[in-house]
Amino acid sequence: MKTHYLDSGIGRMVQIEGKDYLYFSGTSYLGIGQDRDFLDLLANNLFEFGASHGQSRINNTRLRVFDEFEDAFAESAGAESAAVFSSGYLAGIAAWKSLVGNTDEVWIAPDAHPAIIPDGLVPMIKFNFTQWKKHCLERAEELSSRRILIIGNALDSLSGQIHDYSWVKDLGQKHRISQLLDDSHAFGTVGNSIYGTYQQWNSPDVNLLVSGSLGKGLGLPAGIVLGSLAEIGRIKTTPLFGGASPGSPAHLCTFLQMEDRYLEKKSWLEDACGIFAQEVERIKQINGSRHFPVFRYTENAWLREFEKAGIITSSFPYPTPGSPTVNRIVISGFHELGDLMYLLDIIHNLKRG
Numbered sequence: 356m357k358t359h360y361l362d363s364g365i366g367r368m369v370q371i372e373g374k375d376y377l378y379f380s381g382t383s384y385l386g387i388g389q390d391r392d393f394l395d396l397l398a399n400n401l402f403e404f405g406a407s408h409g410q411s412r413i414n415n416t417r418l419r420v421f422d423e424f425e426d427a428f429a430e431s432a433g434a435e436s437a438a439v440f441s442s443g444y445l446a447g448i449a450a451w452k453s454l455v456g457n458t459d460e461v462w463i464a465p466d467a468h469p470a471i472i473p474d475g476l477v478p479m480i481k482f483n484f485t486q487w488k489k490h491c492l493e494r495a496e497e498l499s500s501r502r503i504l505i506i507g508n509a510l511d512s513l514s515g516q517i518h519d520y521s522w523v524k525d526l527g528q529k530h531r532i533s534q535l536l537d538d539s540h541a542f543g544t545v546g547n548s549i550y551g552t553y554q555q556w557n558s559p560d561v562n563l564l565v566s567g568s569l570g571k572g573l574g575l576p577a578g579i580v581l582g583s584l585a586e587i588g589r590i591k592t593t594p595l596f597g598g599a600s601p602g603s604p605a606h607l608c609t610f611l612q613m614e615d616r617y618l619e620k621k622s623w624l625e626d627a628c629g630i631f632a633q634e635v636e637r638i639k640q641i642n643g644s645r646h647f648p649v650f651r652y653t654e655n656a657w658l659r660e661f662e663k664a665g666i667i668t669s670s671f672p673y674p675t676p677g678s679p680t681v682n683r684i685v686i687s688g689f690h691e692l693g694d695l696m697y698l699l700d701i702i703h704n705l706k707r708g
Contacts, residue, residue, distance in 0.1 A: 367690060385688040389689045403605065433553055436586075438596060454562070460501050468539065500531070507535075533563075536563070544647055562582075565582070566579065578602070624648055638706055648687065
């Protein structure tokens with residue numbers, strides 16, 4: 356794996372050592388952070404609100420835009436309430452801290468993000484997700500009534516696998532179930548429009564919190580927790596909420612003003628993923644789903660061939676530097692139809708070769 360250093364931000368094209376490349380990597384799924392209309396409005400809002408807001412949310416002088424963003428996002432996501440943080444990692448910590456003290460058992464999915472894993476606990480990495488689900492169901496059947504916290508990601512961003520949690524609500528017939536999901540890669544891509552999976556998995560039998568970064572698909576330097584009024588109310592009384600500077604108010608305001616543009620980007624991304632998935636359906640070296648813009652390829656030699664053709668894809672060892680390399684093609688809302696056709700032409704040539 357060769358490391359490339361950039362001197363400017365990513366976009367549809369990046370320049371490396373004086374050469375232009377099409378960029379099929381990263382997590383800017385909607386490409387909104389590179390959209391000219393978004394940037395123009397953001398620039399105006401930066402002059403209005405400043406580059407940052409170095410003040411506690413519980414200060415006696417407050418910006419209205421934070422409450423407006425939380426109320427609007429929660430309503431669209433199908434949640435009662437929301438709490439915005441400066442990052443998804445901080446939001447995840449706040450979420451698990453709110454839930455873990457009131458549980459007897461904590462069951463953590465194998466690909467759960469570190470942000471939502473309570474201190475001292477580890478995910479069940481000896482299982483894949485399907486095996487872990489089976490283990491949870493068997494364990495729930497064996498146990499007498501318990502308070503159980505179930506933790507996992509909405510999806511596996513490395514493999515593109517979208518997880519099914521419909522079984523969790525059934526456990527609530529016997530146990531007191533709390534659930535914490537990380538939607539960092541789901542916001543903007545999977546679930547309810549651009550608002551993630553909260554509405555999909557919300558159930559009267561489950562105390563659900565969804566947390567995650569807004570900096571990927573939605574292009575906002577902030578994190579969020581979605582949940583009930585009671586849970587979010589508790590989170591907003593903690594030092595993690597009151598003692599930390601919040602996310603950028605200029606970005607949050609821009610989001611509220613540009614929802615229609617986000618939806619346009621989402622519509623195009625869905626079309627692009629459908630086109631790509633259909634064209635690579637019979638190529639065994641590529642795995643993915645039309646429902647998520649990440650496609651994994653298994654031929655390590657393709658990385659170099661892509662670069663020769665002027666295409667950068669994602670390639671790095673995961674989860675540790677000693678792990679096998681994970682190679683992925685990431686489609687974004689900033690790509691054009693011609694970009695996809697060129698990439699597909701290269702892939703079909705490699706397959707024939």
